[in-house]
Amino acid sequence: MQTLSYWEALNHALDAEMASDEAVIVLGEDVGLYGGTYRVTEGLYAKYGERRVLDTPISEGSFTGLAVGAAMTGLRPVVEIMTINFALLALDALINMAAKIPFMSGGQFTMPLTVRMPGGVAHQLGAQHSQRLEHTLMNVAGLRIVVPATPQDAYWQLRQAIRADDCVIVLEHEVLNFDKGPVDEAASAPPPHRAVVRRPGRDLTLISYSRMANQALAAAGQLAAEGIEAEVIDLRSLSPIDWDTCAASVRKTGHLLIAEEDSRFAGAGAELAAGLTERCFRSLRAAPLRVAALDLPNAYNKRLEEHTIPQPADIVAAAHALVRDDAEEIVA
Amino acid sequence: MDRELHIRFLRDMLRARRMEERIAQEYTRGNIGGFLHLYPGEEAVAVGVLAAAEPGDYVVTTYRDHVHALVRGIPMRNILAELFGKRDGCSHGMGGSMHMFDAERRFLGGYAIVGEIYPIAIGAAYTVLMRGLPEAVICFFGDGAVNQGTFHESLNMAALWKLPVLFVCENNHYQIGTEIHRHSAVTEVYKRAAAYNIPATKIDGMDVEKVHAHSLEALTRVRAGQGPQFLEFETYRFRGHSMSDPGSYRPTVEVAAYEAQDPIAAELRDLSMHYPDPDSLKSLGLDTSESLGRRYIDKGHLDTAGLEALEAEIRAEIDAAVAFAEAAPEPTLDDARRALRPGLIHETLI
Numbered sequence: 001m002q003t004l005s006y007w008e009a010l011n012h013a014l015d016a017e018m019a020s021d022e023a024v025i026v027l028g029e030d031v032g033l034y035g036g037t038y039r040v041t042e043g044l045y046a047k048y049g050e051r052r053v054l055d056t057p058i059s060e061g062s063f064t065g066l067a068v069g070a071a072m073t074g075l076r077p078v079v080e081i082m083t084i085n086f087a088l089l090a091l092d093a094l095i096n097m098a099a100k101i102p103f104m105s106g107g108q109f110t111m112p113l114t115v116r117m118p119g120g121v122a123h124q125l126g127a128q129h130s131q132r133l134e135h136t137l138m139n140v141a142g143l144r145i146v147v148p149a150t151p152q153d154a155y156w157q158l159r160q161a162i163r164a165d166d167c168v169i170v171l172e173h174e175v176l177n178f179d180k181g182p183v184d185e186a187a188s189a190p191p192p193h194r195a196v197v198r199r200p201g202r203d204l205t206l207i208s209y210s211r212m213a214n215q216a217l218a219a220a221g222q223l224a225a226e227g228i229e230a231e232v233i234d235l236r237s238l239s240p241i242d243w244d245t246c247a248a249s250v251r252k253t254g255h256l257l258i259a260e261e262d263s264r265f266a267g268a269g270a271e272l273a274a275g276l277t278e279r280c281f282r283s284l285r286a287a288p289l290r291v292a293a294l295d296l297p298n299a300y301n302k303r304l305e306e307h308t309i310p311q312p313a314d315i316v317a318a319a320h321a322l323v324r325d326d327a328e329e330i331v332a
Numbered sequence: 333m334d335r336e337l338h339i340r341f342l343r344d345m346l347r348a349r350r351m352e353e354r355i356a357q358e359y360t361r362g363n364i365g366g367f368l369h370l371y372p373g374e375e376a377v378a379v380g381v382l383a384a385a386e387p388g389d390y391v392v393t394t395y396r397d398h399v400h401a402l403v404r405g406i407p408m409r410n411i412l413a414e415l416f417g418k419r420d421g422c423s424h425g426m427g428g429s430m431h432m433f434d435a436e437r438r439f440l441g442g443y444a445i446v447g448e449i450y451p452i453a454i455g456a457a458y459t460v461l462m463r464g465l466p467e468a469v470i471c472f473f474g475d476g477a478v479n480q481g482t483f484h485e486s487l488n489m490a491a492l493w494k495l496p497v498l499f500v501c502e503n504n505h506y507q508i509g510t511e512i513h514r515h516s517a518v519t520e521v522y523k524r525a526a527a528y529n530i531p532a533t534k535i536d537g538m539d540v541e542k543v544h545a546h547s548l549e550a551l552t553r554v555r556a557g558q559g560p561q562f563l564e565f566e567t568y569r570f571r572g573h574s575m576s577d578p579g580s581y582r583p584t585v586e587v588a589a590y591e592a593q594d595p596i597a598a599e600l601r602d603l604s605m606h607y608p609d610p611d612s613l614k615s616l617g618l619d620t621s622e623s624l625g626r627r628y629i630d631k632g633h634l635d636t637a638g639l640e641a642l643e644a645e646i647r648a649e650i651d652a653a654v655a656f657a658e659a660a661p662e663p664t665l666d667d668a669r670r671a672l673r674p675g676l677i678h679e680t681l682i
Contacts, residue, residue: 025462051462057492062451062485069455072440073390075462077455096445097452105433105441106424106667107674142672165675 004183006176009151010040010116012185013158014078018048021076024162027054027063028080037082038118038177064090064115068097071113071167078162084119084133084171091136098167099142110165111142114158120211120261121309122174127297130305132262137169138239138271144168145238146192147210151181153236156189164192171238173211195242197249201231204255204322207246207272209235212261212310219259219315230257230319238268243279246272250280255322256288259315264292286325291318339634340383341540345375345596347646348399351408354650355398355415359575363658364415367444368429369396373570376595377502378403378472380543381563384551385470390438390456392449393472395430397442400472406434408649409656418660425663426671447480449473450499454486457495457560468554469497476507478521484528487560491528494559498550499525501564502537508573509581525562537565538593568593 004012018024030037032045032055045053056063060081067077081087087094094115102111121130137145146161146168148154154172161168190196198213199220208216213234220230231249235241250256256276258269269290277288291310299305352370359368371378374396382403385391393400401411406422414421415429423433430444440456443449453471460467477483478501490497501522507515518524525532531553535546543565550561568590572579579587634642 025458057485057488059485059489062454062482062489065448065451065482066455066458066486066489069392069440069452070458071455072452073456073459075459092445092448093451097443097448101433101441102674103668103672104423104427104431105435105671106421106426106663107671108423108433108435109440110675112675166673 001182001184003180004151004155005178005180006148006151006154006172007039007178009155009183010158010172011042011044012183013155013162014041014044015047016185017078017159017162018044018052023074023076024078025052025054025070025075026078026080027056027067029056029058029082031055031080036080038174040116041080060086060089061093064093065097067113067115068093068101068111071098071111072101072109076112076114076162078114078116081115081117083129083174084117085129085131087115087117087133094137094143094167094169095140099140102166103142111167112165113167114161114164114170115167116158116170116172118172118174118177120173120175121293121298121305124300124302124305125298126300130298132171134171134238134262135267138268142167143239144193145171146236147171147238148236149173149176149210149213149234151179151183155183155185157192157236160189160192168192171210175211176214193237193240193242195233195235195237195245197231197245198234199230199232201229201253203229203253204231204257204319205233205246205249205253206230206257206259206315206319207233207235208259209238209268210261212259215310215312216259216315219312219319222312222316223319228319228323241272241275243275246276247279250276251283254283254285256280256284257291257315257318257322258288259291259310259318261293261309263295264290265295267292286322289318289322291315337383337544341379341544342596342634343642343646344379344383344403345540346642347408347649348375348378348402349596350643350646350650351402351411351653352398354654355412356575358412358415358654364429365417366428366430367395368575369573370571370575371396371399371569373590373594374502374504374537374567375399376540376543377500377537377565377567380540381470381472381498381500381547383544384547386467386555388438388465388467389551390440390453390460390467390469391472392440392453392456392469393442394446394449394474394477395442395444396474397430397432401432401434401439401442404434404439405437406432406439407653409653412653412657413660416657416660417662418657419663419667420656420660424667424671426668446477447482449477450482450486453497453499454490454495457490457497458493460496461493466555467496468551469495470500470551471497472500472502474507475501475503475505475512475521476510476515478524479516483524487525487528487530490560491530494557496554496557497560498547498554499530499560499562500547501562502567503564504567504569506569506573506582509577511581520564522562522564530560530562532562532564534564534566537567538590538595540595570594
């Protein structure tokens, strides 16, 4: 099996889908001749030409809307929003258009649109270039959101997104871009919305996604050295959420810890905590606990930035509190 | 111009006018909910432009979309059923007045967020470009919509890639209640297209023949791959912005002046809607003799009896459409879920 970096896996996925279906086009700022700011579209311009790999002006609102119109009329566009931060300019196209046109038309129009958004907290990029929007997008009926954490998932989930007949947002993580991992292009992929158990365990359920799923795995390694076995679930999809896999784990362990890079207030973790409490209340031996980013914009200062988002040590500390049942002190 | 086309213009404009009058009544009766934006006064634009459209062309429009839908060929009964929120509506009861869709007729929708039409239009045009077919996208919008950022972004891209779009500005001089001199630094909208090297013309939008002639010419250029074209039609809505707006911000003289240019002929009798008295218009120095109905009669296209027969035919069509809408079933929650993700019919989520 080959070893690819995250960006190479995304690149291979685009190449495979463009080769198999002429309706697939890629568009965004600098995706063509330049090859993409994160290299994801490298080589595609030369291979598929300027019409199928379209360099757009800096006009997020309208080129995302263009992709919506193209998706309604038979193309399968893949939009690259250079960083998720610029997606705020395209929210009307995503929320009012892509998510609602199939519905408003009574199902006459499908929306085979994929929108890729590298994001997350990277390294000292400042408040306007370090954020996540999953909480905003999760609240929109009609959008699907996948959050690949590994090169293998980046490959599979992007291909599945392009083949889907409704709008899929692919939330990539900038810090994962050069992570390498095995990618089996021939393997049959699990459904895009299926969560996976990355590490089995009996003492607590540790749910996470994207880059933080890897941090959770690192934390679980430390916990195991102390004799605490955390079951680590990588969600892979934030909309819909695979409740079955999560609930089965919580019923087994009786403890729920959620680790997320998004802010705590009204975030994905809040939905997971509420949804799993509703489903598994009788199995829970303590209140669910969340480890999340502080409710602050991201500071440029390196130390403050590290404090703002959870580190493996924070996850370990929260796991201790959860199994000792003194979580209230942590939350306070 | 041949007689058939003249009759078609008159029939389509009358159908549009009478349908809208009936819709206003049904709204007052409580059979139609939500926001309702009517089109009387502007019929010559929809009718003239869409008469120049081919079945392969795409149409994108705004929340004031009933007449575009009707003229595009969506059966009146499906328009009424949509307004009544029924399953047989052109959007199966999920869209309503502001969101009429018809995939078969390439009617890409009415959009209720001002400025959304342009990206949809250039997106459909990109599909046309990729397929290399002689098709056009017709994009309707009002004067109030030209101050959105998407206008500039989309016109830039349309011109840059020579996208096959006909931009149609229905300049009715008002952005809800704000007159164009108070909302636009450049009030001659067509001049803005020059900033993007898009050929643009301003035309009297109360004259269906002129509207049609210019549209035909522009669409021919669009379909021939000459890139986007821009037409600004000066028109007027006789009513307020929506049913909740009496339009009291407009001077009476101004309203009367435009009503005198009513494209459907001030002389038409048997009207359920008020028309100004021709004598009082004359006293204002306005001439009503050029109105379409009179011209048709004068040119021998239609006699008075023919006109009355046409009115009767339209009345019957509207009555049948309303009866159909009343009898149509309500959509179910399952219908709503299927509409949200129609692509999932062939896919299992988890």
